[in-house]
Amino acid sequence: MYDPIFWSNTIWYILLGISTIIELVVVLIKAKNYRRVIIAFYLTITGIVLVFETILLFFLKAYVYYPMILKNPPRPFDDVLAGNLFSQSSVGASALLVVVLNLKSYWFIIFGLIYGLIEELFLRLGIYRHNWYETWMTVMGIPLFFWVVKKMYIKAMQGIGPVFYYGYIFFALYTCNVITLVWGLFMLFRLQDFNTSLISDPEVSRLYGVLGHFFLLSGSVMLIYFLRLKWIWKTLVLIVLYIIYYIGYKLNIILIREGWFVLVSTIAICWTYLSVLIIDNFYSGIPDDKH
Template sequence: MANIYWYYLIAIIGLGATVFSIYKKQTVKRSTFLVFYLFTTCITWIGEFFVLGLLDAYAYKTGIFSDPWAQNILGHLILNSTFYPGTAILVAANCLGYGWISFITIIYLLIEYLCLKSGIYEHHWWKYYMTGFLIFFFQVFSKKYFTMLNPIKSRLIRNITFYFVGFVLLHYPIPVLLLLGKQYYNVNWAENLYLSSTMFIFAYQLIEVIILIYCVCILKKWYFKLIPFCIAFFGQYILMKLNILVLKDGWNLLYSMILYFSSIVTFIIIEKYSLKMKVQ
């Protein structure tokens, strides 16, 4: 079986856990699950940005690209957008105890072992106990955090949560376009183009999302919501003029802006209808 199919299989398991948990937990709003799913996705993205992107702890072997960092990005997108948030929802929605969390952690370690043996994943300096510790902590944290969202009582927690949600929505199209060969960011932060481009835009959007949250979640007037669109357009336009944003194969700034604006609109809609604070 080709390497990528194993990644798809793991992703299906994660999505299955998500669907099962949402179906079983009818008392929780679907919008809350969506926000929590995106929140936990972002937690894993940021964690792997440091562990994989900056520290080169391990490598994914998807078999789709010849470039090692293109493979890493694809493996990262598949697993961290499906399996990790899926098990987090499974634990949080069903209020699983430490015994079940330990069992899920063992499943993670077993999958990691099988992936290593089959050659679709490799360790550089990473160790099994690191996976075990982080997965156990991630599941416990997810369970505790979910209780703060259902119901939501703190405006600070709400804004923090939407910061992570906003980042996922803004960032997701970028690595996809990079892997499709449509655009990249030419900054030479690393020797590898895929890694360098990802490092730059990841850091850039971590800052950009602060503006998005402030304008949408804190400043409630409708006209403040126009600011993130302006920031997105002028930011990418300036990067293009500085030859940092490089567009290829017939791709142009208009197409990128359609995706960018769609992400912002999606965020505004989710923020409007999710995690509503009860009026005292």
């Protein structure tokens, strides 16, 4: 059946997603024997750009996306978030492509101009709207972001110091936890959500719940994992996590579908621990000739 909304809005975001996949495939082919590091690094830089986007989208109300991808989301703003995810995943993939292929610095500017043209196209099509933001900010911001990513990539290949290493893991967890688990699985499938009436702005109220959830789980799990705590201390931390989770649930800060508390909380904790384990393992896979 012909869907005019799909062909006027959604198709453009899908094309952006396809270009992202192509870029990632090219990068992984080029990466050869250090693909695991590249995957972990992509999660890290995507987490960084999404954190920055969180500030622009939620707090500063810079712009709005209209992908019309989610037909019946838990909240209308979830469709805006879907558009944002397509956009920022693309930016992260382009940055990764540039640094892995070791392209000259002028490519930073070329990609800035390309994303500026894409932004203007989306504006003309009415599938994206500026509030106070302007396209020149993207054109200027992309080269700066690519420069930062290149510095981070060189550092990752040469060996990351302990403090920065935890930062790389933390931002990668933002992608794995907030985007993939909390929003992509729990919230969109209506298993878990967060209170929207804690403050006057319902979407920011919801965001505070998401961020509190993320900091609690990620901080606790990274503590357990990297300090190599004895099993009795690990067990104690896990019990405290369940207690805090349950208190948040009973206070209606965390909204969980009836009868799903144990399963949802357990999946959240296990997913976070497994994410730390995998990301740490991937970052440790740098070949000797890359050190």
